[in-house]
Amino acid sequence: MQIRIAQITDAHIFEDPHTRFEGCDTRASIEAVLAEIQSLGNIDLIVATGDMSMDGGFVSYRFLNSLFSGCDIPVLAVPGNHDKPGVASQAANFYFLTSTVKRDFGRWRFHFLNTKKDGHELGEIDSKDLAELSENIVSAGRKPQIIFMHHPPLNIGSAWLDDMKLENSSDFWQIVSQSSNIKGVFCGHVHQDNELSRNGVPVITTPSTCIQFKRHSRVYQIERLQPGFRIIEAQDDETFSHHLVRLEPSDDFSVPLL
Ligand SMILES: [Fe+2]
Numbered sequence: 001m002q003i004r005i006a007q008i009t010d011a012h013i014f015e016d017p018h019t020r021f022e023g024c025d026t027r028a029s030i031e032a033v034l035a036e037i038q039s040l041g042n043i044d045l046i047v048a049t050g051d052m053s054m055d056g057g058f059v060s061y062r063f064l065n066s067l068f069s070g071c072d073i074p075v076l077a078v079p080g081n082h083d084k085p086g087v088a089s090q091a092a093n094f095y096f097l098t099s100t101v102k103r104d105f106g107r108w109r110f111h112f113l114n115t116k117k118d119g120h121e122l123g124e125i126d127s128k129d130l131a132e133l134s135e136n137i138v139s140a141g142r143k144p145q146i147i148f149m150h151h152p153p154l155n156i157g158s159a160w161l162d163d164m165k166l167e168n169s170s171d172f173w174q175i176v177s178q179s180s181n182i183k184g185v186f187c188g189h190v191h192q193d194n195e196l197s198r199n200g201v202p203v204i205t206t207p208s209t210c211i212q213f214k215r216h217s218r219v220y221q222i223e224r225l226q227p228g229f230r231i232i233e234a235q236d237d238e239t240f241s242h243h244l245v246r247l248e249p250s251d252d253f254s255v256p257l258l
Contacts, residue, residue: 003105006037006073007148007230009049009188010208012082013064015057022222026054026210027063029227032247033209037229038071044105046073047112049188049206050080050150053088061091068094076103079116080150080189081123081164100125100132102140108234109140113149115166122164123151123189125172134175137182144183144238147176152187152205154198159218161190173198183240186232192223193244204242206230 011030012021020026037043046068053060068075075094079085088096101112111133115123125133137145153169155162166172176182177199184202191213194205207228214221228246 001106002233002235003044003108004042005232005234006040006043006046007049007186007188007206007232008033008037008046008209009150009206009229010051010080010191010210011048011064012051012054012208012210013060014054015059017063019054021054022211024210029247030064030209031067033227033229034067034071036245036247037073040231043073043231046071046075047148047186048075048077048094049148049186050078050116051082051188052077052080053084054082056082056084056087058087058091061088065092065094068092076112078112078148078150079114081116081121083116085114085116100129100136102136104143105234107143107236107238109136109143109145111136111145111147113147115149115151117167120164123149123166124168125166130168130171130175133172134178137175137179140179140181142181144181144234144240145179146183146232146234146240147185149185149187150189152190152194152196152203153185154196154203156190156192156194156196156205157216158190158192158213160220161213164189176201183234183238184232184242186230186242193228204230207244207246 117124214223
């Protein structure tokens, strides 16, 4: 048995459907991403790794709710710095997590972390969630494990984004070091594709479903790349693989050249 997960991230849906993000219609682009995921077939779960709303507005979550309700794949969402989980829980039926949660699928254990620090762009895992994560990692025993979270727990080499990574990342890595079976940490927030590692643990960042940020740029800069998402396949033999999928160019949501 294998489990196939589609990771989507940083949809940045506005309350006002006419507002654009650097010229991108974020609603049209996530609709296209969802259509592409559904066309792939055999996806067991969609994991949304935060910043699904740009402004935390009720209507933005109602839009996401109708979008996810229209597809027959379950969705688990962790919050990003732009999200308002309290508003999301009133507006949406999809599972918006507000604390550290684990889910076991087959031989695998998946962790979903809340790294939102109220009023800040950078991330933090609070002490209660750190304790829960530690317990969940230890209780997994020899199970292979994967972690999903919004803020990357390390620098990606882009100064303005590294200033808003997971603030207490040393606490995170101390807890992760209790297991030699953490196979990967999948993040959003940085709107770009990176495959990094820390202490032998792969840390992967996934492009946004809307606009992309330029890699290795010290300051905010857009990169003209198509919306994307990631497919993660975890096998019963404890191996796993992942790959990036980008949409074909479309005038409906494409980013204007800067
Ligand atoms: Fe973010």
